[in-house]
Amino acid sequence: MSVFWLIGALVFGLGAAVGSFLNVLVYRTHHGKDWIKGRSSCEHCGRAIAWSENVPILSYLFLRGRCAHCGQKIDVAHPLVELLTGFLFLWWYVAGFLFFRLTSAPLQSVQPLFWLLVGSVFVVILVSDLKYLIIPRWTLITLTVATLLYRGLLLVNHELQLADFGVSLLWTLGLTGFFLSLWWITKGKGFGFGDVQLAVPLGLILGSWQRILVGVFLAFLIGAVVGGGLVIIGKKQFRQPIPFGPFLLLGTALSLVWGFDLWAGYVRMIGG
Ligand SMILES: [Zn+2]
Incomplete structure (x- = not known):
C-alpha cells in the first residue's frame, strides 16, 4: 500500500509539473509567443525565472506569491492550475486508469x-x-x-x-x-x-x-x-x-x- 501511495505522490508531482507547462502554454498562446523557445519570465518585470523559482506549487508558497525580483504578485491561477493538474493525474492514477481501461x-x-x-x-x-x-x-x-x-x-x-x-x-x-x-x-x-x-x-x-x-x-x-x-x-x-x-x-x-x-x-x- 505504501508503494502505491509513493507512486501516487510521484504521479501528483508529475501532474503539477505538467500543470506548470500548461500555464506556460496558456500564457504564450495568449501573447502569441513561441511555445518551446525562450525561458519562463515574470509577467510584470520580464526577468527570466530560475529553475529554483519554478518548482510547481512549492515555489509559489516559498516566494509568498510574489516575484523574487520586482515583488509584484504572481497570478494565483499558476499554483491553482498546478494543483488542479496534480489532482487530475492523481485521480487518474487512483481511479481513472482502471475506470477508463475497459x-x-x-x-x-x-x-x-x-x-x-x-x-x-x-x-x-x-x-x-x-x-x-x-x-x-x-x-x-x-x-x-x-x-x-x-x-x-x-x-x-x-x-x-x-x-x-x-x-x-x-x-x-x-x-x-x-x-x-x-x-x-x-x-x-x-x-x-x-x-x-x-x-x-x-x-x-x-x-x-x-x-x-x-x-x-x-x-x-x-x-x-x-x-x-x-x-x-x-x-x-x-x-x-x-x-x-x-x-x-x-x-x-x-x-x-x-x-x-x-x-x-x-x-x-x-x-x-
Ligand atoms: Zn517580476
Missing part, C-alpha cells in the same frame, strides 16, 4: 492515456476561458482530432459499432446546432461563438446521447447556480455575461464519469 488488449494503455490528454486540455481551456475569455483554437483542434483518431482506433478494433459512432456524430451535430441557435438568439452576448465551437469536441468526447443530455443539463444547472450566486454576492450584474465554457467542461467531465448512472436514475425517477 477495452481489450491492444488499447488498454491507449484508452487511459487518451482520457488523461483530454483532462489536460480541459485544464487549458478552463484557465484560458476564465482568465482571457478565449478558448484557444489549438485546444479545440487537438480534442477533435484526438477523439476522432481514438474512436477510429476503437472502430478498427471492433470496440465500437459503426452505427453507434454515426449516431454520436449526429448528436454532436445537434449539440453544436443547439449552441449555434443560442448564440444567434442571444446575439453573441449570452453565449460566445467559442461555446459553439467547444460543442463540437465535447459532443464527440461524450459520444452518446444520454451523456450529452446529462452533460448539457449539468452545465446549465451549475451555470445557473454559480451565476445566481455571483449576482447575490454582488460580484456580477444580472445581465453581465460570464463565460459558459467552464460550465460546459464541468458538465462534460461529470457526465463522462457519472452520465450513465445519472441517466438511469432519472429514468427510474420518471418511472420509465
